[in-house]
Amino acid sequence: MTDKRRPIVAGNWKMNTTLRDARELATALREPLAGLDGVDSVLCPPFVYLIAAGEVIEQSNVALGAQNCHVESKGAFTGEVSPAMLVDVGCRYVILGHSERRRLLKEDDALIRRKLESAVAHGLVPIVCTGENLAENEAGRTTEVVGGQLRAALHGLGGLLGDDAGAKLVVAYEPVWAIGTGRPATAQDAGATIGSIRRTLVELLGEAAAAAVRIQYGGSVTPANAAELFAQPEIDGALVGGASLKAPDFFAICRAAAAAGL
Numbered sequence: 568m569t570d571k572r573r574p575i576v577a578g579n580w581k582m583n584t585t586l587r588d589a590r591e592l593a594t595a596l597r598e599p600l601a602g603l604d605g606v607d608s609v610l611c612p613p614f615v616y617l618i619a620a621g622e623v624i625e626q627s628n629v630a631l632g633a634q635n636c637h638v639e640s641k642g643a644f645t646g647e648v649s650p651a652m653l654v655d656v657g658c659r660y661v662i663l664g665h666s667e668r669r670r671l672l673k674e675d676d677a678l679i680r681r682k683l684e685s686a687v688a689h690g691l692v693p694i695v696c697t698g699e700n701l702a703e704n705e706a707g708r709t710t711e712v713v714g715g716q717l718r719a720a721l722h723g724l725g726g727l728l729g730d731d732a733g734a735k736l737v738v739a740y741e742p743v744w745a746i747g748t749g750r751p752a753t754a755q756d757a758g759a760t761i762g763s764i765r766r767t768l769v770e771l772l773g774e775a776a777a778a779a780v781r782i783q784y785g786g787s788v789t790p791a792n793a794a795e796l797f798a799q800p801e802i803d804g805a806l807v808g809g810a811s812l813k814a815p816d817f818f819a820i821c822r823a824a825a826a827a828g829l
């Protein structure tokens with residue numbers, strides 16, 4: 568992590584927790600995270616628990632994020648949730664293009680690109696996910712796949728993001744084979760791929776904007792491996808799944824990020 572970028576750790580709760588769990592988890596994190604300087608922390612509960620978790624962390628230094636959104640602001644889209652609604656309930660961030668949505672819900676690059684543009688236009692900060700699957704990794708295609716996802720997601724958005732891209736966009740690198748497997752990428756490999764992502768950002772957004780965008784690593788991040796990952800100069804934080812459901816573990820990962828950023 569470099570001193571130019573403030574680390575950011577987001578907890579992607581995925582389709583987990585009950586209403587009660589969501590309140591308890593947010594409550595257990597609010598006070599400890601209030602005492603932690605030097606890291607942006609984000610909780611991303613399921614849609615139906617956003618308001619409850621948001622009430623707990625209101626007026627704190629912990630931000631609220633959603634796990635997805637629709638492209639349009641409102642209208643006849645049964646079952647969908649709009650970026651305007653997310654802003655309305657206090658979200659600052661939205662995860663877009665997660666590999667589970669790409670793979671299981673068939674979201675393609677073009678849709679993710681449209682969602683991203685809409686999210687930014689509504690004032691949300693998208694956490695755009697990229698990552699190769701195992702076959703792509705084994706074929707040595709990681710940089711190509713991840714670069715292609717990023718180019719597709721950001722195509723033509725340089726103007727919208729402007730010089731302020733660092734404040735308007737977060738990128739996550741999550742190798743699919745590392746998600747939920749207990750088998751993270753090595754810190755060196757993650758750092759190298761994230762370095763390649765930053766070079767792609769330079770192409771797309773220019774040097775200064777690319778240098779300001781935070782890039783997270785995600786995939787089996789735990790308190791045990793966080794410090795080593797964050798020691799990589801290109802890794803600016805983490806997108807955490809399983810470990811974000813345990814308050815002490817998520818806090819420990821945030822603390823490691825804050826320590827690495829100092």
Ligand code: 13P
Binds near residue numbers: 745785
């Ligand atoms: P795990 O931390 O459970 O591997 O999940 C990572 C992830 O997909 C976060 O978005």
